[in-house]
Amino acid sequence: MRFIFGCRRSEGFLVRLIKITAISIVLSLVAVIAAKQFIEYRGHVVARMVIAEAKATAKDPAALAVELTRRVYISYQNSMPQNKAPILWQLRPYLTNEVLPDFLRIQPGAIDVIYIAGQCDSAARTLQFLLAEANLPAEQLNIVRRYFAGHSVTLVALPSGREVILDALFGVAPEQDGTLLTPGEALQLVRQGVAAKDIWKKLMPTSDISFYASFDDTVFAKQGAGLDIETLIKLEGREAIVLGSPDGNAHDVNRDGSLQGFTSYWDYIGHRYDRGWRRIIKVAQDTRMIIGLVEPPNEKFVTTKQHPTIQGKELIYEIAAGDSLYFYDRAARRDWIRLSSYQDVDYIRFEPL
Secondary structure, eight states: OOHHHHHHHHHHHHHHHHHHHHHHHHHHHHHHHHHHHHHHHHHHHHHHHHHHHHTTTSSSSHHHHHHHHHHHHHHHTBBGGGGGGGGHTTTTTHHHHHTSOOTTTTTTTTHHSSBBBBSSSHHHHHHHHHHHHHHHEEEEEEEEETTTTEEEEEEOTTTTTTTTEEEETTTTTEEEEEEOOOOOOOHHHHHHHOGGGGTTSSTTTOOOOOEEEEEEEEEEEESOOOOOEEEEEEOTTTTTTEEESSSSSHHHHHHHHTTTTSOOOEEEEESOOTTHHHHHHEEESOEEEEEOOOOSOOOGOOOOOOOOOEEETEEEEOTTTTOOOOOOOOGGGOBBTTTBBBBEEEEEEEEEE
16 A cells, blocks of 8 residues: 555656646746747847938938938948957857747848847848848848958849849949849959949948958859858978868868868858858869867767868878868757867868879
8 A cells, every 4th residue: 555655656756747847848938929029129229220311311122222221331330349248149159040930030130220230241131130020021131252351231132123232231232323243243344344432332421331342253152052162282292281270269261261262161060150152172183181170079060061171180182183081061950969060170281192
């Protein structure tokens, strides 16, 4: 009898524990959903205020889009440093992550419009949020240059159907004869020899067009769309080409890649910026590519179809002359413990076989 009584007491305790756990989970979900709704509500309130002020001077949708760009630019001139931004802004990549279900994921741009911090991608999201609130569909356009760090701007669809560029971080927009330009139209003018100052309109006296001085060497695509970023390695007459040094960080790989015309995007493996990217190494001679990582390789972030030889922290590839090695950012898996999809590259060495 005592044994049976003891079992019943244990079963009762277990049932109560399950109920408490279930209630806690439900309450936590309710709290998270309520927080999401509150954050998005605040974002929409801020957006409506900015749009109402902008409409006072804007005569049409194109003028409104430009005026909103100008206002975002001014805001980002006094933006707070990223390391001093509130914890909500710091958590933004996780709270807006595409892997979250819609009922939990915060609308991209809602946090950015409340807390002005960060660089070009933050400014682009802020402007996209404002434009969406003004019924002007917008997307992020990523621009990659061989000899300069990349840049993110906004591509807005006007009622005419034209998708034109607006740069909220630098405060400029390409324009000819009062008409805003598409990325392709701006690029065509550059290749025809038209000076940057005659294409890119400054929205404020402090606006900066220097990024667009060499716009002809760019490739660009919408966020998430396919974009090939190709680098040609020529070792003829050279012992090796080296990006970075074994110093435990990726900054010098980023710098050296940009200085040597390889783009600044060889400082990681996996996925860091855009899953639509396909980064390509093409070689003119038989080449060994050695990628030294800051930490031991995580197989989740190795995205090449050709599997490398792994030695310590190094990934080693051998590539035949004329062949290409493809790094598929879309193929990177997620490390849920570290909440990351990439690893930093410490150095890269290209040497003849």
